[in-house]
Amino acid sequence: MKELKENIIQRIKASFADAKERNDFSDNRVDFHVKKETIPSILFYLKEEMGFIHLSHISCVDWLEEGEFELVFIVWSPVDKVKVFVRTRVDRENPVMDNIDMIWRQANTYEREFREMFGIQFTGLVAPDEFILEDWQGPPPFRRDFDTAEYAEKTFWNRPGREDAQDVRETISGRDGEEIPDFAKKYSR
Amino acid sequence: MINDKHSQKIVDYIQNWSRKHSIWVLAYGTGCGAIEIPPTMTSRYDAERLGVRGAATPRQADVLLITGYLTVKTLKRVIRVYEQMQDPKYVIGFGSCTINGGMYYDSYNTINVLDKYLPVDVYINGCMPRPEAVLSGFAQLQKRIAEGRADGAAQYKENLEWYRANQKRIIPNWVMPEYNW
């Protein structure tokens, strides 16, 4: 298993100069970071040359503090039983990414989701504008700077009395003389 | 039709009595609460002894059970379903989500207060309410029907503009048919 992993790492590194390996202790997992321009070619290479024929997942992480979105493509080889994570970063202000649905058609669904939920544009993506949300008027809701509570209060009325529920735990602990540590107070509603 | 006050009273009484014993619920589940309906309907709690049973289409149904949170997308369908139902029709709000948003109160796509959009006759609280609570909700509805106080549909007709304004506020692309009831 170890040699297999080493072998895969060496092959990817030999073909893609910008592929930076990230430490992963699991024997059947390989983790790479590449520039976003490399994504279509590295995924195509993995699929056609190295037998990673299955696209398990694409996920998106919002690194708000760093001003970037991270896209993680997870591919799987049923022969080697190895997973490869290919990560890339996209600028948050102007998130544009290459479309990869000609490599795996199912990527289309993920890309529609990211377009709707994170506002990432995929060049050349052919799909209807709406995915899950209908008549959505706000900003992309999965971005971390989108305040859902505030939006919900503005859009859907809150019934008065809801505020009471916020310090249930404090009320109970006050009655029983229970100590709540400071770090937990934040979550006590 | 009947001008005499006393005969009208008797007719109303008979009408409400029969309505209260045949509450047909539309089989339409939203949110997580719908999972409590099968035990309520089947042999353990046997709601049919109260005359409560499932109906296949909105036109055959008397009660619309809103079993939990409603996304804006579902609300659109629910409004359509409600407007297709024929009189007498009642709405039961089921679970905290319909009352004040429940644990989805800060979700970006679920409504918080159901009675701004549809006239609710009975609320059942709980997250989710157990079948006993559901049955007591139905009993409450029966009581209200018998007293002639379950008049949500009439209110909806009367205050249609107010309801429509609320509905259109969160559903900007209004492409629904107008029913001429």
Ligand code: SF4
């Ligand atoms: S009240 Fe609770 S059980 Fe019912 S829909 Fe809301 S979260 Fe689910």
